[in-house]
Amino acid sequence: MSWVTKTLSSSLGRKLIMAVTGISLILFLLVHCGINSMIFFNDGGETFNAAAEFMSGNWLIRTAEVGLMAGFIIHIADGLMLWKSNAEKRPVKYAIVKGEANSSWASRSMGILGSLLLIFLVIHLRHFWITSRFTDEITGGHTTLFAEMIETFANPIAVIIYVIGCISLAYHLSHGFQSSFQTMGWNHPKYTPFVKSVGLSFSILIPLIFAAMPISMYFGWIA
Amino acid sequence: MNLSLKIWRQKNANSEGKFQQYDVQGISEDMSFLEMFDVLNERLINEGDTPVAFDHDCREGICGMCSMYINGQPHGPGKNVTTCQLHMRSFKDGDTITVEPWRAKAFPIVKDLAVNRSAFDRIISAGGYVSVNTGNAQDANSLPIAKDNADDAFMAAACIGCGACVAACVNSSAMLFTSAKISQLALLPQGQAERAMRAEKMVAQMDTEGFGACSVTGACEAECPKGISLENIARMNREYYGAVLSSK
Ligand code: HEM
Numbered sequence A: 001m002s003w004v005t006k007t008l009s010s011s012l013g014r015k016l017i018m019a020v021t022g023i024s025l026i027l028f029l030l031v032h033c034g035i036n037s038m039i040f041f042n043d044g045g046e047t048f049n050a051a052a053e054f055m056s057g058n059w060l061i062r063t064a065e066v067g068l069m070a071g072f073i074i075h076i077a078d079g080l081m082l083w084k085s086n087a088e089k090r091p092v093k094y095a096i097v098k099g100e101a102n103s104s105w106a107s108r109s110m111g112i113l114g115s116l117l118l119i120f121l122v123i124h125l126r127h128f129w130i131t132s133r134f135t136d137e138i139t140g141g142h143t144t145l146f147a148e149m150i151e152t153f154a155n156p157i158a159v160i161i162y163v164i165g166c167i168s169l170a171y172h173l174s175h176g177f178q179s180s181f182q183t184m185g186w187n188h189p190k191y192t193p194f195v196k197s198v199g200l201s202f203s204i205l206i207p208l209i210f211a212a213m214p215i216s217m218y219f220g221w222i223a
Numbered sequence B: 001m002n003l004s005l006k007i008w009r010q011k012n013a014n015s016e017g018k019f020q021q022y023d024v025q026g027i028s029e030d031m032s033f034l035e036m037f038d039v040l041n042e043r044l045i046n047e048g049d050t051p052v053a054f055d056h057d058c059r060e061g062i063c064g065m066c067s068m069y070i071n072g073q074p075h076g077p078g079k080n081v082t083t084c085q086l087h088m089r090s091f092k093d094g095d096t097i098t099v100e101p102w103r104a105k106a107f108p109i110v111k112d113l114a115v116n117r118s119a120f121d122r123i124i125s126a127g128g129y130v131s132v133n134t135g136n137a138q139d140a141n142s143l144p145i146a147k148d149n150a151d152d153a154f155m156a157a158a159c160i161g162c163g164a165c166v167a168a169c170v171n172s173s174a175m176l177f178t179s180a181k182i183s184q185l186a187l188l189p190q191g192q193a194e195r196a197m198r199a200e201k202m203v204a205q206m207d208t209e210g211f212g213a214c215s216v217t218g219a220c221e222a223e224c225p226k227g228i229s230l231e232n233i234a235r236m237n238r239e240y241y242g243a244v245l246s247s248k
């Protein structure tokens, strides 16, 4: 084994992969949330469609999309493998675990929260990414992304799925954001409290904005 | 106090274990948890039963031998206490107390509540030493050490190797222990000679022993009887990444 594979397959290396890909996904969320928030101009999706058009037309963004895809796949594959191998380190379980006495629920449930996100991600990609990238290209791109959103979120079940997805994201990030800094070795009495409060604000604010989208479309506040 | 104890009984590493219930009477609030076990064991011996096996040595919170998982927490309730320093006043008359051994693949059960923690010894032997001949006690100021470093090294060196961090962790991770052992040497001048090799070898040994990875739940820090901080794990990560990037 080369030193690179040896390092990346060690317990520390595999966790470093989670942290680096996790932070990249957080940066992606920021961009994604920024662009989508343009629906809140409530101008019939004009600004939003223009932004979406720009994103899909720009070769730099399309290249970054490949990186994003890789980031997701690596984060998910490594996360599921870590979850499994960590669980195997305690073959006989305790009869009683008083987890709430020493740690947050989110920190102990990253695997479950990640799996919920994975299920959501598949549904979400099916709703928008596949439609906008493939179906439209075949049919000539007549529907706009905004129109697709309006159509999707007329269905209350879709709205509920999206809200559950956002809640899972909030919990995943409430632990993941600050945890990734610790994993990368950045723990310092001066900065860690700041990282923790930014992480908590981010993990509440971003999913809240995301959840507001399907909800406001369902109730017709945005049309 | 009268208490009901549910204790894990297991003959040896290969046999099936199960919980057994014992009622104990007349326990004083001032007894330690281990003294309460002494009372029970004396009775079991008198009745011709096998006493419950458990590890202990100093009984003053400094050796790290005692190891009981009490009501879902290593070393029971309370902050910064070992099982031997846990007193019965932390419980109420009539309580049912469940006592289990440390459970981890890397800590096989020897008997009842006693587990084999020699995996920790092997992590230490992999790199937790200094080869520098430190000689006689030197003049106090011949080797200047920054106060911060001295304090951090001292705090890391407080680890007694009890394994509560592993027992508390959802992943049975030994990162708090290993990082304390790496930190106490990495922060001092005597530890510099093997610094990079130490981080690489101790982490590799930790993985070989079958401990899990870190999910940063912080359960180890919260349950550690010596208050070892998560900052040590972050330091270990830095030491390790630096070591693998620079070693030849
Ligand atoms: C937008 C989506 C996602 C973001 C922004 C995200 C972000 C993060 C971050 C920042 C961490 C912390 C890394 C660390 O502690 O060093 C993390 C951990 C984790 N993620 Fe995600 N994640 C996402 C989706 C997923 C998905 C779909 C899965 C699917 C299985 C997943 C599984 C995990 C697991 C299991 C961990 C914990 C690893 C551990 O501590 O042992 N994540 N995530």
Ligand code: SF4
Pocket (backbone or CB within 6 Å): B158, B159, B160, B161, B162, B163, B164, B165, B166, B176, B177, B180, B220, B223, B224, B225, B226, B227, B228
């Ligand atoms: S770090 Fe704390 S809990 Fe872990 S072995 Fe050392 S003293 Fe025990």
Ligand code: FES
Pocket (backbone or CB within 6 Å): B055, B056, B057, B058, B059, B060, B061, B062, B063, B064, B065, B066, B082, B083, B084, B085
């Ligand atoms: S018996 Fe020594 S620390 Fe408890």
